[in-house]
């Protein structure tokens with residue numbers, strides 16, 4: 610939103626506090642965008658499955674007999690009981706516990722008690738509804754919109770670039786997932802992630818130890834926000850880096866995929882991820898994922914994850930929860946953004962992009 614002086618304003622507080630807007634977001638924004646489901650290494654064998662929730666819908670991902678990863682709505686096509694009960698497991702058939710209708714791993718109904726007694730009952734016409742699924746460098750994403758554009762179109766070039774920054778990406782497995790519950794709207798947390806205007810005042814370790822602030826910038830490409838910076842003091846980092854290992858060994862970059870996932874690469878080709886799961890108008894779960902080859906134990910990565918948790922994550926938690934309280938104040942109506950035409954670390958231009966995406970999705 611611009612005012613008569615051409616100032617650009619933040620979204621009005623209701624976008625972060627109004628349960629009706631959150632409900633609309635769930636139906637539109639969250640149900641029409643690519644959402645992270647899990648990593649392929651969680652379901653390595655045929656018949657492996659895990660459950661997940663997207664936009665309030667219970668789903669499950671399963672590896673079928675032909676090694677294809679499929680995602681289904683977790684609902685029986687008989688009378689609506691949930692099919693998969695466990696968080697994860699392995700099965701040959703998907704059997705509904707209510708009246709034991711059995712579906713194969715392609716979602717096709719195969720059997721059920723006394724079905725043959727029903728005149729004209731055609732099993733082949735009954736199938737679990739499927740959700741479109743993509744594997745993106747080993748990461749499983751789903752989209753509830755059957756007409757969604759493919760990820761390479763929505764997030765152009767990211768797959769290729771990620772492969773360059775993380776040459777070992779196909780062999781990675783999660784080493785650690787850290788769950789952080791934040792008492793704020795998911796967009797407060799995502800916006801906080803997407804600008805570094807607050808970094809120098811709040812993230813001493815990050816600013817002094819990792820990045821070179823004067824080289825930091827955020828650019829938007831397709832539905833991504835890409836953070837780049839040069840790194841300082843590679844020798845003073847808490848883990849060893851072989852700068853000669855490959856062309857990207859000393860680089861830092863992150864790719865935020867709208868609306869709730871980010872790949873980050875730290876020097877040494879260290880891949881870690883952010884993942885936001887909205888859990889109500891003023892609650893969000895944030896997951897930090899840390900990956901190593903084969904999920905192998907690594908003191909360096911554990912230490913990095915701990916340092917990140919103790920500094921950046923803890924620092925941001927205090928900020929976002931305070932903002933959420935402020936957004937509910939009668940004394941706040943939405944302030945001007947600091948949009949520097951030259952962009953850079955002290956600019957909030959990336960928030961304009963996010964606000965446009967929000968308005969577009971909500972049709973506002």
Ligand code: FES
Nearest residue numbers: 685687688705708
């Ligand atoms: S509801 Fe699933 S078998 Fe009846």
Ligand SMILES: [Fe+2]
Nearest residue numbers: 801802812925
């Ligand atoms: Fe931050």
